[in-house]
Amino acid sequence: MNAKIDVTGVCLTTPRLRIREWHKEDLQDFYEYASMEEIGHMAGWNHHTCIEDSQKILDLFIREKKTFAVVWKQTGKVIGSIGLEPIHVNIDDHYELKKGREIGYALHRGAWGKGIMPEAVREVIRYCFEELNYDFLCCGHFLFNHQSQRVIEKLGFHYLKDVDFSTQNGQKQQSKLYIMTKEQYKEELIVCTQNKK
Numbered sequence: 159m160n161a162k163i164d165v166t167g168v169c170l171t172t173p174r175l176r177i178r179e180w181h182k183e184d185l186q187d188f189y190e191y192a193s194m195e196e197i198g199h200m201a202g203w204n205h206h207t208c209i210e211d212s213q214k215i216l217d218l219f220i221r222e223k224k225t226f227a228v229v230w231k232q233t234g235k236v237i238g239s240i241g242l243e244p245i246h247v248n249i250d251d252h253y254e255l256k257k258g259r260e261i262g263y264a265l266h267r268g269a270w271g272k273g274i275m276p277e278a279v280r281e282v283i284r285y286c287f288e289e290l291n292y293d294f295l296c297c298g299h300f301l302f303n304h305q306s307q308r309v310i311e312k313l314g315f316h317y318l319k320d321v322d323f324s325t326q327n328g329q330k331q332q333s334k335l336y337i338m339t340k341e342q343y344k345e346e347l348i349v350c351t352q353n354k355k
Contacts, residue, residue, distance in 0.1 A: 160244045161257035164223045170281045176229040180219040187236035188212050191266035200303050201264050228278045238265035247321050256293035276312050287343045298335045314346045
C-alpha cells in the first residue's frame with residue numbers, strides 16, 4: 159500500500175547537503191541537470207530540451223509534494239532530486255497491507271562519484287522509517303545502470319525480483335527491484351553502531 163507523503167516544510171540535513179521541498183526559484187538549477195541527456199536516460203525520462211520542460215516538471219514537483227530537492231550546502235545550488243514515488247508493481251502479497259513507497263533519484267553529472275547520492279538517500283530512508291513510520295521502501299534500477307545498482311546495494315537494499323518497467327517515453331526496460339523493511343533498517347543500524355565501537 160502506498161504510504162502518505164507530503165514534503166511541505168520538511169528540511170533534512172547531512173554533513174554536505176540539505177534535502178528540502180522544491181521552490182520556484184530552483185528552476186535554473188533543475189534545468190541545468192535535467193537537460194543532461196544521460197541523466198534522463200538513466201532514470202527513464204526524456205532529458206529536457208528547453209527550460210519550459212523543466213518548468214512543467216518543477217510545477218508538478220511542487221504540486222504533488224512527494225519529491226525532494228537535493229541542495230549542496232556550500233553553494234546553495236540544487237544538484238539533484240529524490241522522489242518518494244507510488245509503487246505500481248505487485249511486490250508481494252506480504253506487503254499488501256503495509257505502508258511503503260519507491261525511492262527514485264537523479265543527480266547532476268558533475269556530482270557523480272563523490273558519494274553524494276548515498277548520503278542523501280540514506281537520510282531520506284532514516285526519515286521514512288523513523289519519522290513517517292513506513293514499513294518498507296523499494297528502489298530499482300535498469301539493468302544497464304550499474305552506478306545506481308552500486309548506490310542501492312551500498313544503502314543496504316535487498317534484491318527482490320526482476321520487473322519490466324514502462325518508461326515515460328513509452329519504452330519497456332528490464333529492471334531489478336530491491337526492498338528494505340523497517341526491520342532490516344534497524345538491523346543495519348545496530349551493525350553500524352557495533353562497528354563504530
